[in-house]
Amino acid sequence: MSKLKSFAATLDSGHMYALSVCLIGMGLFSYTNRFEFLHYSTSSWVWVYAMTSACLVLNFFMIQLPPEGNEQSLDSSVYLACIFIFGPGFTLTVLLLNCLFFAVIDRGTRWWKHLTNFFIYSIMIIASAAVFQYLGGSPGALVNTQLFTYLIVLAVYFFMNTLLVVLYYYILYRATLYETVKDMIKDAMFVYLCTLVLSLVLTVLVYHNQILGLLLFMCLAVLLCQSFKKLFSMYRSIEERANTDQRTGLFNHSYFEEVLEQEIQKSRSSGTPLSLAMIDLDDFKKYNDHFGHLQGDKLISFVGELLKTESRKSGTIAARYGGEEFTLLMPGYDSLQARTCIDQLRKKLNNSRFDGVEIFPLGCLAFSAGIAASSSDIHDKSQLVDHADQALYYSKRQGKNTVHTYGEHSPLEQELDFSQDVRDIEQQLNLFMYKDMETFRHSKRVFRYAMDISEILDMDAISKRNFTLGALIHDIGKLEIPWSILNKTDKLAPEEWEMVKWHVTWGKKMALTNDKFKELAPYIELHHERYDGKGYPYGFKGEEIPRLCRMLTIIDSFDAMTTERPYQPTKSFEEAVIELRACAGSQFDPELTELFINYIESREPRPENEAM
Structure with a gap:
């Protein structure tokens, strides 16, 4: 008994929720399926394997949706079509084979997650099938007069999926329930509308054209997935060009402004530190006037590449602010940590070789930097930028090639x-x-x-x-x-x-x-x-x-x-x-x-x- 209590104490709320879902799903699966696959004929098994194969293929060809790139599978269209044509017991058999296959090939995922996913889908399928039967639907051909019934079934399927998944994330991460529901509906609504249409198309094709209809459907679904993949790739390419400074490869000023506001909000809500560093190359005009703008652009590109490399290592966000000015947005860094990081970056630039550095007063590349830390009294992103800019100005006044933190005057x-x-x-x-x-x-x-x-x-x-x-x-x-x-x-x-x-x-x-x-x-x-x-x-x-x-x-x-x-x-x-x-x-x-x-x-x- 004591061992049982100790085991229960080690379970967190997420595991308890998964266990509850598994127990409910297991009961519903046993009652609905009743191991009917033990009595299938050869032709029934052919359709089980065919529909299972369709699900597996669709799980490998996922839809990617801009702007976040969330991947969504169209396998639910197969499960819904199975409900409409063959009934819930057959659908659960297809689901079982599909999940067993993925459990074998995906060894990286914990076994209990595979099990939880299987029973979540089981509950969704059983609830949808029950509503379909309650509204007068019966397995077979698509009935034109029952389109509203099909729509209700999809709504139930979507609702159960949203409810079960959202509750898991809510319990596990203690997120705001409303925001979690809103984000999931926003991300998944379009795919579920596609699922509805495709499930009805599959129902018609399979019922009237058998295996040929299934093959035609799979061609359509795969082409659709590939089209969305290319669309997402184009979106990412356009987005990257829009957010990137072409000279340095760093983020541009517009993107910096957008991310700055987001990071300030995150810092406020989570209570984590946030610092901003503004960097200005020392005596760049002198170099530009001496060697010309083309060589000056090469120097800007060189510094940008250095900042890009170092920002990846430090987990910061580097951007070109304009001209020879750069910014480093530093989530998780307080002012002391930020100063240490920027000072190391300054020394690294001092030791970097570049053609023509001998004309600089110090005989090396150098920058001045100003650092400002976000605080509760900063109500606008422009304030943080102004603070960093003032610190940069003070750094220049101290003889350049220095780092100054806002508020640290003598x-x-x-x-x-x-x-x-x-x-x-x-x-x-x-x-x-x-x-x-x-x-x-x-x-x-x-x-x-x-x-x-x-x-x-x-x-x-x-x-x-x-x-x-x-x-x-x-x-x-x-x-x-x-x-x-x-x-x-x-x-x-x-x-x-x-x-x-x-x-x-x-x-x-x-x-x-x-x-x-x-x-x-x-x-x-x-x-x-x-x-x-x-x-x-x-x-x-x-x-x-x-x-x-x-x-x-x-x-x-x-x-x-x-x-x-x-x-x-x-x-x-x-x-x-x-x-x-x-x-x-x-x-x-x-x-x-x-x-x-x-x-x-x-x-x-x-x-x-x-x-x-």
Whole structure:
């Protein structure tokens, strides 16, 4: 008994499911077939062997469907035709011989998988035959008036196949049931429609033309499979040309953009690291001007081949970004691992021989690289590219032939850069001095709050810079709003309010015109999103909004509530705190709301809204 319990404990849920399917299938097979093949006549055995041979041939000639290339067999058309012509017992005999043959030749597949597959097909065949009989169908010739019956039988066959296979994958991989069903239906629907038509064609041909009809059907099916194979090959060839840079053989920019978005989504859902490296050949223009564009193209091809070879070894995705720039998308690599990998690649290029390298300052091929790691606060693929690009720019500033990781400036350099950035933004904010003084003062107060909060959250230098500068510039888009609307004391008309809401989009566009401030765009664009998804401009909800943008929303709202403005009610700090708590979970992130309230309540003396 103890041994039995130990054995049961070792079985995972996938094995338990397979065992259940086998037991059910075994019972149904025994009841339906009843070993009737022991009493077959010679002519019956001829048809068993003929139909079994047809199944075997169709299992070797599979249909490949673009875009994924999933292989599908048309053997189900033979099983359905057997149900329509000979009945379920005969069909199960054909299935048994077919599965026994594959179990013998396919030794690489575990025996229990062969067994599970056999019983899954048995259940599908028996269920379809039962429905066929229930709807008045009987083995023999195709009946024109019963086409709806044949359609229902195929639907049952398809449903049972989908149900049994999807449940297995759902139990084994814990995938989302809806997504699993959707993907399988999408992949298999076309093949099953072909199966229906071909099963009816086979029924007619076999019933009226016997073996000749079966041979004609097999010719048709094999030609169809070969046509799909060539179609898929053409599709792959066109797809490869469309996704490949012809000069280097690497993926091109368009494909890189597509894969980057997919990998960011995978990284978010699975929690695995993802890094991006941007690589720029050092002094390529000098080489190009000296030796000409033809030799320069050869150098680009040489570097591309090196990246292609190394990316295959490291499991990364190399692409030509443009000109002499390349990207390496690195799934599963954190920033430290990515830096180590790119540094090794840099040294390998340094040691690679190529004609004319003596004109380079270092006397060898070299590149500068910037690395950026994906994080939860990156809500758009362009942010990750911008981070890697900034790191690349910094690497160039350090004398080239170096690798730099985004966010790893020295403290002194960071402080100097930050001070200069604040001065640059304040120059733009000075434009509010004539248009709306209160927006100018509001931006400065929000900036001060953000500085304090960045200390409380113990942010890294880059996050602190982006958060505080984002707070300072968050309302820059209001410069585009007409003075009459910006300073209106009455309630805004609906069309005026819609114009005010556009300030987040205008502000984002203004930030994107300056490479230094591209990473501030999310704070400008998303500070009016709400935790419950009722904000603007996108209606993002909860974790879809970057964490620090959610904090900026709280700071922005608190200062707006506690600021004295003519003709508008002003809340005290206590009233504003009550309002924040009341809106926590709807407008504001509950956790960050409490953190901000604790900060406000701990300030001594209480801040006043004096002019800054």
